[in-house]
Amino acid sequence: MIQVLFRNLDQSELAKEAVFDRLSSVVSKFPWLADSHVTVTLAMENSPRQAGPDLFSVRVRIHGGKSKGILLRASATSLYVALADVSEGLLERLNRFGDRNRVKSRSRERRLANAVRQKC
Numbered sequence: 757m758i759q760v761l762f763r764n765l766d767q768s769e770l771a772k773e774a775v776f777d778r779l780s781s782v783v784s785k786f787p788w789l790a791d792s793h794v795t796v797t798l799a800m801e802n803s804p805r806q807a808g809p810d811l812f813s814v815r816v817r818i819h820g821g822k823s824k825g826i827l828l829r830a831s832a833t834s835l836y837v838a839l840a841d842v843s844e845g846l847l848e849r850l851n852r853f854g855d856r857n858r859v860k861s862r863s864r865e866r867r868l869a870n871a872v873r874q875k876c
Contacts, residue, residue, distance in 0.1 A: 757792075758783075763799040765812075771798055774836060778843040779816075786850050792821030798835065814838040816846055823853055 758779055760772050775796050783789045797815040812835040818826040826849060830841035 758794045758796060761795065761797045763797055764802070765798055765800040771835060774839060778839055779846075782843060782847055782850065785847070786823075788822040789818070789850075792823060793819040795819065798839075800835075801831075809833050812838050814842045816842050823850060826850075826853075 758776060760775050762768075762771075765771075775798070779794065779796065783794075795817045797817075799813045799815070801811045801813065811831055811833065813829060813831040814835070816826075816828045818824060826846070828842050828845050828849065830838045830845065832838040832841065
């Protein structure tokens with residue numbers, strides 16, 4: 757389940773659709789994310805006292821499920837650039853997470869096989 761929150765930014769259906777488009781492709785590649793709760797916070801930081809460009813930030817947090825505790829943040833002058841950076845980072849982080857679990861399970865199997873061979 758993907759939940760979109762807005763902070764210091766007007767709610768926009770276009771922004772929600774962009775979030776769902778970007779993150780639905782990531783969720784489809786990792787089926788265990790369908791059980792997790794994904795919170796996406798879209799924010800804009802703008803200083804009324806100091807002139808300069810607006811800074812948009814996107815924060816993705818995964819609660820529960822197999823990959824709980826993942827937190828990613830990205831900031832850019834465009835909301836869509838920040839969203840693209842976060843989705844790419846999330847894809848990379850989840851790939852590493854899957855690789856780490858695969859390596860751990862293989863090493864457990866090897867240790868078990870070696871223990872069985874040594875007893876025989």
